[in-house]
Amino acid sequence: MDAFCSASAEQGRGDSERCVPLPTKRRQGILALDIDANTATGTGWDSECPPIALTPEVERLLAADAAVAIGVSGGKDSGAVAIAVDRHLKAIGHAGPRILIHADLGRVEWRDSLPACQRLAEGIGWDLVIVRRQAGDLLHRWHGRWANNVARYAALECVQVIVPWSTPSMRFCTSEMKTRIIASALAKRFSGRPILNITGIRRQESANRRGKPISAIDTNLTTRTREAFVWNPIIEWPIGQVWRTIAAAGLTHEAYAVYGSTRVSCVFCIMSSIGDIRAAASCPENHEIYRAMVDLEARSTFAFQGSRWLADTAPHLLDADMRRAVTRARLAAHERMQLEARLPRHLLYVKGWPTSVPSHEDAELLASIRRRVSTLLGIDADYLTGPAVRDRYGDLIAAKPDRPAGT
Numbered sequence: 001m002d003a004f005c006s007a008s009a010e011q012g013r014g015d016s017e018r019c020v021p022l023p024t025k026r027r028q029g030i031l032a033l034d035i036d037a038n039t040a041t042g043t044g045w046d047s048e049c050p051p052i053a054l055t056p057e058v059e060r061l062l063a064a065d066a067a068v069a070i071g072v073s074g075g076k077d078s079g080a081v082a083i084a085v086d087r088h089l090k091a092i093g094h095a096g097p098r099i100l101i102h103a104d105l106g107r108v109e110w111r112d113s114l115p116a117c118q119r120l121a122e123g124i125g126w127d128l129v130i131v132r133r134q135a136g137d138l139l140h141r142w143h144g145r146w147a148n149n150v151a152r153y154a155a156l157e158c159v160q161v162i163v164p165w166s167t168p169s170m171r172f173c174t175s176e177m178k179t180r181i182i183a184s185a186l187a188k189r190f191s192g193r194p195i196l197n198i199t200g201i202r203r204q205e206s207a208n209r210r211g212k213p214i215s216a217i218d219t220n221l222t223t224r225t226r227e228a229f230v231w232n233p234i235i236e237w238p239i240g241q242v243w244r245t246i247a248a249a250g251l252t253h254e255a256y257a258v259y260g261s262t263r264v265s266c267v268f269c270i271m272s273s274i275g276d277i278r279a280a281a282s283c284p285e286n287h288e289i290y291r292a293m294v295d296l297e298a299r300s301t302f303a304f305q306g307s308r309w310l311a312d313t314a315p316h317l318l319d320a321d322m323r324r325a326v327t328r329a330r331l332a333a334h335e336r337m338q339l340e341a342r343l344p345r346h347l348l349y350v351k352g353w354p355t356s357v358p359s360h361e362d363a364e365l366l367a368s369i370r371r372r373v374s375t376l377l378g379i380d381a382d383y384l385t386g387p388a389v390r391d392r393y394g395d396l397i398a399a400k401p402d403r404p405a406g407t
Contacts, residue, residue: 050241052084052233053214058196061229062089065096066194069186071178072100072128074116074253075264077200080245081234085198086124088233096193101129101185103178106137107292108266111285112254116264119251131185133177138266139292141177142166146300154374154381156392159347159366160340161373163302166270173270183220195221195228202242203235259283268293270305274313281314290317298325301333301377332376339369354393363389 062068070085072078082100089098102117114130121128136144146164153161166173186195197218203210214232221228234242246252255261261279263269267286268277280286294311297304304310311318311326318326347362358366364386374381383392 050237052088053235054233055215055231057229058215058231061194061196061227062092062094062096064194065094066196066227067096067186067190068094068098068196068198069182069190070098070100070126070198070200071182072102072117072120073264074102074110074113074120075200076242076246076253076256077202077234079116079120079200079249079251080237080242081198081200082120082124082126083245083249085233086126097190099127099129099189101131101182103181104130104132104137105173105177105266106132106139107289108138108268110253110255110264110267110280110283113264116251116253123249123251129185129189131181133181138173138177139289141173142293142296146296150377150379153370154379156370156381156383156389157396158349159343160349161301161336161377164296164300165302165304167306168270171270173266179220183218187221187226190226192226194226196231197221197228198231198233200234201232202237202239204238209235255279255283268304268310272305274308277310277313281317287317290314291322294318294322294326298322298329301329301336303333336373336376339372342369354396357390357393357397360386360390363387363393 068085068089070078070082072082086098100117100121102114104114117128133141135141142164149158149162149164152158183197186197195218201209201212203212212232212235214235215229218228218230253264255264259279259282261276263272263276265271267280267283267289272280281290290310290313293304297309297311309326309330311323315323343366344362347358347366367384367386367389370381370389371384373379374384383389
């Protein structure tokens with residue numbers, strides 16, 4: 001590899017030479033990753049990669065020596081796609097620039113994620129670019145979102161308290177912290193060149209991903225002067241082939257090899273199974289972020305995964321004060337949801353909210369709910385009487401931009 005590229009000067013090579021072998025048996029307290037249990041029946045061990053998925057658009061851009069960028073997390077799928085694409089590019093004589101790009105999410109990352117990306121980059125001889133959100137890491141984003149949501153509730157800019165966490169239907173953790181940051185970096189780095197932006201998604205992973213195409217126009221990167229596609233080369237691969245590819249390359253992440261996780265993303269991810277959350281909690285390096293996230297659960301009264309509280313995963317890691325805080329938060333959450341369930345549907349948020357001033361009866365109901373919810377969550381809220389609520393709605397409606405005549 002010619003150089004190790006980073007968006008931050010303090011990133012060194014660290015333990016990038018360390019290679020974590022993929023164990024085949026439980027020994028010395030290490031949780032084994034059972035290769036046989038994770039391979040597709042009848043495929044057998046094979047150090048060669050099966051064919052990657054191609055489209056005419058991808059082949060055309062590769063023939064034109066387009067820039068190739070692979071987003072890597074340190075996990076199995078991004079590792080496998082990097083290995084497979086590297087072999088294909090060498091086979092076809094691709095002469096364009098190639099990089100691996102890692103979006104560092106900060107404190108929520110596994111400690112081995114960046115080193116795993118470094119090992120992969122060194123193994124295939126590509127540069128590794130590291131990018132970060134300048135406004136702070138993902139935990140900072142969740143804290144900031146909660147502070148903003150509290151301020152909005154206090155100012156009656158919403159009628160329900162809003163969850164601080166990202167959710168499966170609102171994955172700003174991916175869109176803001178990865179997709180947008182990576183696209184910005186690629187646009188600057190390859191300003192006048194076509195780009196293939198590669199991911200390691202596979203159709204076997206979920207119902208949603210079964211409908212993903214092999215390639216599609218990258219709307220974040222395509223301009224009038226630059227052609228760009230998102231390309232999913234291993235979209236048809238079974239999980240077994242992924243494990244075999246990274247094992248044959250001598251590359252794996254400690255999350256799999258040591259702690260028995262099935263995925264590498266955030267250590268505690270909104271999409272993780274309970275098994276993977278428990279695996280993450282068993283890693284001592286993750287205890288600090290675990291406590292910080294449970295603290296936000298307790299302060300906000302919102303469980304990390306909808307109805308599943310992160311605090312339940314490893315309560316032995318919490319001190320007595322935090323356990324009591326979580327108990328209070330559960331009770332407050334239950335009451336908050338009961339109170340907000342009393343709100344008439346026509347008061348809830350819709351596009352263009354608020355659309356009208358509530359009746360005296362509705363305003364009194366909303367004010368009474370706001371008083372109790374504010375007390376439960378310790379929010380210093382305004383507009384806690386019926387008349388104040390009606391006046392606030394009137395002000396919000398009056399402050400809306402003027403609508404065109406006839407609408």
